[in-house]
Amino acid sequence: MAFQKGPIDGVQVTAFKKFVDERGWLAEIFRQDEIPAEFQPAMSYVSVTLPGVLRGPHEHVDQADLFAWVGPGDFKLTLWDNRSDSPTYRNRMELFLGINNPGSVLVPKGIVHCYRCVSHEPGWVINCPNRLFAGENKREPIDEIRHEADPENPFVKDEAARRVHT
Numbered sequence: 001m002a003f004q005k006g007p008i009d010g011v012q013v014t015a016f017k018k019f020v021d022e023r024g025w026l027a028e029i030f031r032q033d034e035i036p037a038e039f040q041p042a043m044s045y046v047s048v049t050l051p052g053v054l055r056g057p058h059e060h061v062d063q064a065d066l067f068a069w070v071g072p073g074d075f076k077l078t079l080w081d082n083r084s085d086s087p088t089y090r091n092r093m094e095l096f097l098g099i100n101n102p103g104s105v106l107v108p109k110g111i112v113h114c115y116r117c118v119s120h121e122p123g124w125v126i127n128c129p130n131r132l133f134a135g136e137n138k139r140e141p142i143d144e145i146r147h148e149a150d151p152e153n154p155f156v157k158d159e160a161a162r163r164v165h166t
Contacts, residue, residue, distance in 0.1 A: 041128035056114025071099025073123020
């Protein structure tokens with residue numbers, strides 16, 4: 001399965017507008033009036049990723065993720081459109097986000113995604129998904145299709161090929 005570089009339908013990338021004063025800076029992660037109702041967050045969490053570590057690739061059946069990349073640390077985010085009914089099916093996007101390029105990325109369901117901490121220090125990521133992890137009271141199956149353990153994983157092969165050739 002081959003992917004080509006290009007935009008992905010439904011993925012929204014937003015550079016943060018920083019409000020800076022003598023105390024530091026502030027940036028809005030999302031606003032209810034700027035995000036469609038189907039993507040509005042149901043919860044949020046923060047994760048810390050160690051330098052060089054890759055999280056993913058995986059995708060969701062029903063969940064959309066709204067990631068915020070604010071630092072510390074920097075990340076390479078890779079997205080693959082795995083939706084056969086999408087006008088951008090088999091497109092791949094790569095973004096660098098974090099302390100040097102703070103912003104948010106809305107990842108709709110069916111988009112395979114992974115990110116790697118590319119800085120020398122651990123990186124922090126905030127996620128505001130539109131579904132509860134494991135459902136109400138954590139009693140439902142987790143909405144993830146994980147690709148990491150699949151030896152025929154086209155996403156890892158695609159990532160490895162690009163690391164060798166770029």
